[in-house]
Amino acid sequence: MTNPRANGLRSVADQSEDERGGPGSILSRQSRDHADLDALMRAYDAEPDADARGRVVAELAERALRHAFAEETVLFPAYRQHLPEQGEELTAHIEGDHQQVNDLLEELQDADPRSPDYDALVRRAFEVIRHDAHDEEDDLLPRLQQVASAEELRAIGAAWEVQRRTAPTRPHPRVPRRPPGNALAAVPLAVTDRVQDAAEHLAGARGARRAAAAGALAAGAVLAVLAARALRRR
Numbered sequence: 001m002t003n004p005r006a007n008g009l010r011s012v013a014d015q016s017e018d019e020r021g022g023p024g025s026i027l028s029r030q031s032r033d034h035a036d037l038d039a040l041m042r043a044y045d046a047e048p049d050a051d052a053r054g055r056v057v058a059e060l061a062e063r064a065l066r067h068a069f070a071e072e073t074v075l076f077p078a079y080r081q082h083l084p085e086q087g088e089e090l091t092a093h094i095e096g097d098h099q100q101v102n103d104l105l106e107e108l109q110d111a112d113p114r115s116p117d118y119d120a121l122v123r124r125a126f127e128v129i130r131h132d133a134h135d136e137e138d139d140l141l142p143r144l145q146q147v148a149s150a151e152e153l154r155a156i157g158a159a160w161e162v163q164r165r166t167a168p169t170r171p172h173p174r175v176p177r178r179p180p181g182n183a184l185a186a187v188p189l190a191v192t193d194r195v196q197d198a199a200e201h202l203a204g205a206r207g208a209r210r211a212a213a214a215g216a217l218a219a220g221a222v223l224a225v226l227a228a229r230a231l232r233r234r
Ligand SMILES: [Fe+2]
Pocket: 067, 068, 071, 094, 098, 132, 133, 136
């Protein structure tokens, strides 16, 4: 893999928002979300209580997975379209990292934050997430910037954001990392993930007030599933 600092390109991390194409550009949106992920990783480091650490990891996992899913369905296909010669190698490498993150977060989902192995698993996930952000900010995004207009970068940014908001919230290591497989799976997985999320809230994991909101979400999600089934039967 290219040494990011030796590729002759300016990292997104060293550019102003204007240089990145404005706040809506995919470069700015990625940069902000990477910073939020980094803040959650540092919050984990600063938290001494095991249960609270588990909650930080759950929040980080959801955010990182939605971020990555939207990359796999929107950003990477756009990158391969703009750079058909060199797009394959770099996106295949990053998709491999995303696969590792999905595998590790699936393990962590069922692990006890008080268990001796938990922290080691978290550290491995953090390492891959940080490496992934560097590959994108130092390599993939500056290369895309060279061949796409600011308007195109903003259009990719808007599409990535829409996909991020509606993406599945849980790890799915056995779903393909590329379209059309991941795109086809997105809607049903997003619904089933939210039903599971809501069920966990209802079980009292996150307090009574959030459970009430989750109940409404669960009812909505179940209705959506029933409506989808009814439509399929027609
Ligand atoms: Fe990524």
